[in-house]
Amino acid sequence: MIGRTRSVVLVGLTGHLIEVEAHLAASLPAFTIVGLPDTALGEARDRVRAATSSSGLLWPARRVTVNLTPASLPKSGSVTDLAIAVAALVAADQIPPAAPASAVHLGELGLDGRVRPVRGILPMVAGAVEAGLTRIVVPVGNLAEARLVEGADVLGVASLAELLAMYGSTEAVATASEPVLEAPPPVSHANRVDLSDVQGQADARWALEVAAAGGHHLLMTGPPGTGKTMLAERLPGILPDLPAREAVAATSVHSLAGTLDPSAGLISRPPFEAPHHSASAAAIVGGGARLARPGAISRAHGGVLFLDEAPEFSARVLQTLRQPLESGEIVLHRAHGAVRYPARFQLVLAANPCPCGRFHGNGAGCTCTPLERRRYLSRLSGPLLDRVDLQVAVLPVRLGAAAGGEAESSVEVAARVAAARRRARERLADAGWRMNAEVAGAWLRARTSGPACAPAWRALERGLVSARGADRALRVAWTLADLDGDEAPGAAHVEQALLLRRGDS
Numbered sequence: 001m002i003g004r005t006r007s008v009v010l011v012g013l014t015g016h017l018i019e020v021e022a023h024l025a026a027s028l029p030a031f032t033i034v035g036l037p038d039t040a041l042g043e044a045r046d047r048v049r050a051a052t053s054s055s056g057l058l059w060p061a062r063r064v065t066v067n068l069t070p071a072s073l074p075k076s077g078s079v080t081d082l083a084i085a086v087a088a089l090v091a092a093d094q095i096p097p098a099a100p101a102s103a104v105h106l107g108e109l110g111l112d113g114r115v116r117p118v119r120g121i122l123p124m125v126a127g128a129v130e131a132g133l134t135r136i137v138v139p140v141g142n143l144a145e146a147r148l149v150e151g152a153d154v155l156g157v158a159s160l161a162e163l164l165a166m167y168g169s170t171e172a173v174a175t176a177s178e179p180v181l182e183a184p185p186p187v188s189h190a191n192r193v194d195l196s197d198v199q200g201q202a203d204a205r206w207a208l209e210v211a212a213a214g215g216h217h218l219l220m221t222g223p224p225g226t227g228k229t230m231l232a233e234r235l236p237g238i239l240p241d242l243p244a245r246e247a248v249a250a251t252s253v254h255s256l257a258g259t260l261d262p263s264a265g266l267i268s269r270p271p272f273e274a275p276h277h278s279a280s281a282a283a284i285v286g287g288g289a290r291l292a293r294p295g296a297i298s299r300a301h302g303g304v305l306f307l308d309e310a311p312e313f314s315a316r317v318l319q320t321l322r323q324p325l326e327s328g329e330i331v332l333h334r335a336h337g338a339v340r341y342p343a344r345f346q347l348v349l350a351a352n353p354c355p356c357g358r359f360h361g362n363g364a365g366c367t368c369t370p371l372e373r374r375r376y377l378s379r380l381s382g383p384l385l386d387r388v389d390l391q392v393a394v395l396p397v398r399l400g401a402a403a404g405g406e407a408e409s410s411v412e413v414a415a416r417v418a419a420a421r422r423r424a425r426e427r428l429a430d431a432g433w434r435m436n437a438e439v440a441g442a443w444l445r446a447r448t449s450g451p452a453c454a455p456a457w458r459a460l461e462r463g464l465v466s467a468r469g470a471d472r473a474l475r476v477a478w479t480l481a482d483l484d485g486d487e488a489p490g491a492a493h494v495e496q497a498l499l500l501r502r503g504d505s
């Protein structure tokens with residue numbers, strides 16, 4: 001009178017295997033689920049009962065108790081529906097126990113008995129495989145995504161009846177015919193843009209290359225229409241492929257966010273996310289009423305987070321970016337405990353020079369007061385800008401100035417970036433860093449020899465840069481040396497790095 005099978009619940013991006021146990025007692029008909037279920041899971045009772053009768057089977061007229069263990073894991077959502085139905089029908093002797101006991105069942109049930117796709121199937125399947133269970137039944141709408149997990153023996157089912165028939169039930173009949181498939185997510189165009197589309201803007205293009213080579217965060221200031229967005233969109237195209245671990249994490253985030261296109265395989269190219277400044281904090285950082293969904297900062301994991309008109313973002317959102325910039329993850333606090341999502345991204349900020357956007361050159365046409373101008377950019381100041389190594393001005397391209405022949409393509413620039421990154425990785429491996437942007441100030445000051453540092457210290461003495469600004473210039477100088485293939489930065493690199501930080505002055 002006991003039926004058993006397995007399912008998976010997600011805590012953050014980690015799939016935990018759970019046991020689903022159904023017990024039938026000969027007393028008044030009832031159906032209870034125990035083991036920390038949230039509201040959505042509580043509604044599973046209605047879905048499971050309806051789906052069973054829609055599949056041509058009788059729901060047992062007994063007292064049915066379903067236990068989800070371990071009870072200590074917070075469980076939410078509808079992904080355990082299928083496992084609950086299977087365990088109850090095993091307990092009711094409607095299907096034999098052996099096959100279901102050794103399989104993992106994932107999927108939401110519709111009242112009509114169809115198995116509906118769920119978000120986050122990839123990390124769930126990965127969690128089951130990691131726990132040693134490889135036979136996994138998933139909604140047919142999630143099959144392509146589930147197959148991305150190595151070592152998983154996945155079976156896609158369209159309905160509960162189809163699964164029960166496979167388990168040997170002779171009574172199961174599917175009533176609904178069309179399987180439920182997920183609508184494909186909107187196709188990102190980030191992989192189809194190229195740096196050769198950007199004419200002129202030699203300084204800004206150079207800053208973009210340096211940002212890519214050292215992993216430096218970047219602030220671009222300039223009037224509207226100078227191509228800041230166009231440049232930012234082309235940063236992922238010159239970054240190297242994601243390392244395997246990061247690719248799995250990025251794919252898992254998009255699986256949970258519902259923005260994964262499984263036909264494209266694992267996400268191996270750096271993603272690009274550009275939330276609008278009017279987007280809610282939950283949309284940007286992550287959160288939501290019932291389940292804490294990953295936000296734009298996590299969807300940008302391994303790639304680029306672009307904040308256009310950055311001073312327009314709420315102070316609260318800008319403040320929240322500090323945690324992921326430091327730790328590479330975001331912690332969202334929920335009723336059942338904290339949820340962690342990865343959020344290691346390269347930050348690109350774009351800002352107009354002033355609220356009206358016309359303060360550049362001789363400043364003619366700007367209608368802002370000096371106070372308004374100061375206040376505008378100071379919204380970004382402090383701890384956030386402390387982490388932004390590169391600050392460049394993007395000025396309007398003068399007519400005719402663009403006619404400098406064919407602009408270099410992303411592939412050409414990416415090759416130099418990859419070579420520079422390799423140099424940095426080899427040099428920094430012992431210290432545990434991957435790229436120059438991560439290097440601590442003390443290391444920089446100890447390793448950058450006296451004469452090379454001189455321009456930075458002179459700028460510091462003259463009050464042109466802060467002490468942190470000098471560190472950032474040294475960090476960028478190492479990247480410039482890496483791009484030149486030099487062992488260590490020379491005075492010219494440090495001077496150039498100071499120029500790439502004009503925003504400091």
Ligand SMILES: [Zn+2]
Nearest residue numbers: 354356366368
């Ligand atoms: Zn203005």
